[in-house]
Amino acid sequence: MTSREVTLGVWIVIGIGFAACCLVSALRPGAVATPRTAIAALVAAPWRRAVVVLGWMWLGWHLFAR
């Protein structure tokens, strides 16, 4: 097994983890917060909102412009 395969495997497992969280939050919202709720909690404080939005802006610039 190559390093690339191992790394990709871990990313896939993490992706499955995210998908599982989304699924469980849809089925049992009392147990796991929905993505919208998690984001609401994240951006509830103005300074966190500013940091998150700046991160979003950097991500777009990084992925699509540079």
Next chain:
Amino acid sequence: MKRWWLVETVVAALGVSAFASTTQPFTVPSDVVTAIPLAAMVAAQTVVGLRLRRDRRAGRAAGGVADTADAPIVTARGARMRGLVPWIVLTVVVAGFELSTYFELPRKAHPTLSYLSGEATASPAGKAVFFLAWLALGWLFLERPRELDRTADL
């Protein structure tokens, strides 16, 4: 009325994403098409911030409700935190693995999320999908906390 506005926004997002898929990084078109959502986000966040401030002032004038403008988010904090734990754990895992991968070379053997996204956006279709996903993520940050919370199931 609101539905039409939503339809127009979705159509605009699809159009911008389609145009973005035709651009190459480090070119003026890619700079411009990426800068448009950034400028829109700054403007929209300013409006959201002003509305939040107005709501708090209105609440304060109505008798101290202002200080509890974000109260729905604060209440039942323990239950909410428990629901957030899986997301926090996943975020920490992603950040940790991204960092550990970043310091491993060669990059092709140890691809970071950024590197993988570069491979995924090599094709126009992949780039359009990623651009649209980026816009959709930004859309979530435009909703005011209380509006988001009202839809929450916790």
